[in-house]
Amino acid sequence: MNGIHDLGGRDGLGAVAPPPEEPVWKAEWEKHAHTLFPMAFRAGMFGVDAFRYGMEQMDPVEYLTSPYYEHWLHSVQHHGIRTGHWDLAEVDERTRYYLENPDAPLPEDKDPDGELVAFIEAVVPAGAPASRDTGKAATFSVGDRVTVVSDAPRGHTRKAGYVRGKTGVIVMAHGEMVYPDTAGNSLDETSEHVYTVQFTAEDLWGAEAAEPNGTSTFDVWEPYIVPAAS
Template sequence: MNGVFDLGGTDGMGKVQTVENEPVFRAEWEKAAFAMFSNCFRAGFFGVDSFRHSIEQMEPADYLLSNYYEHWVHVVESRGSAKGVIDLAELEQRTKFYLENPDAPLPRREDPELLAFVDAVVKSGAPANRPTDKVPRFKVGDRVTIGADSPRGHTRRARYIRGRTGEITGAHGAAIYPDSAGNDGPEAPEHLYTVRFTAEELWGPETAEPNNTVYFDVWEPYLTLAS
């Protein structure tokens, strides 16, 4: 899937603004957005890859003009509505109520199991490694080329690596395949590799910075041995 979210190598987007000692949350509502993600992930609204795909389906202008946690709220609304657990009309009414009554107390619910889940995931993550009977087709040191086609739906094959050739520097076993799981398919684990590309291979000799390299994690179906 090609879209405005695939920004690697894109020109004209302006300088990346960095903030020294940036806070984890810039506003109180972002804390609620983080909590909603954890709750909905636990409830089965989405996995990490389908979560990303839902963000990719935002209107391009909305995507570019909204911030990180606004993207998260969009996913909760869209996935919740699609699964029939969020009524968008009711959500609109509640939003209007709190805009008109900003000091009104928010609903509260105690959920010790959710807090324990969030605490565990924040500290340890949610590993994507999965067992598989598939024998890896590639090994460290192989030179490989990334498929140049444009997949439909969700993929982790960024545009700027398509058709490019690099060297495998790491083999990580099998992991959830985003091109399946992100499109509401099964986890379908595939072997995962780290590939090193030279800047010249990615950007061309005229524009690449000398001696630079880029490392990118890719799944086995993306790869063929370089001729």
């Protein structure tokens, strides 16, 4: 994504200072927002990459000023409308009804046999593996010097702006993984080899701003990189 949603390497936003302790849920509604993800995932509304892209549809100001689980709500609503599971008028009407009738009973249980609960209990701890094995040969190997392609792809991508055009060395090869630039844009799933590339701080930020001897690593899918110029 080419916008404020790609925050990596941006200056002026201040340090990340997580509190030493915080509750799992900061508000009761966050629990319900969390359950929407596996429910919608199981219904086929999106995969993980498309879910991320749904959050990237938020207005930049709203994205920066809203709590984390509001991003989840926005994505589920976006894909629910996109796939025809509901329309915005229905969502607005249901919201209005419960705001005016907070003690009204909730809709009847759509999972009386506990299948959704069992699915959540299986998927949340284990995750949904992104590894694939189609037999595709890898173009690059550990030790290769590569440069991240400096372009601005439309739609969802995991190629962060701050590494575009930068050169580093492959330090790990992970095999094939789901390619977010297809899966995240609701295209047919494809897979590409993934590599961990190590960059020097100077290569990323310039000699004046870089910490001495610092390095950073970044995972790239094969279409993101080309052999470095000699």
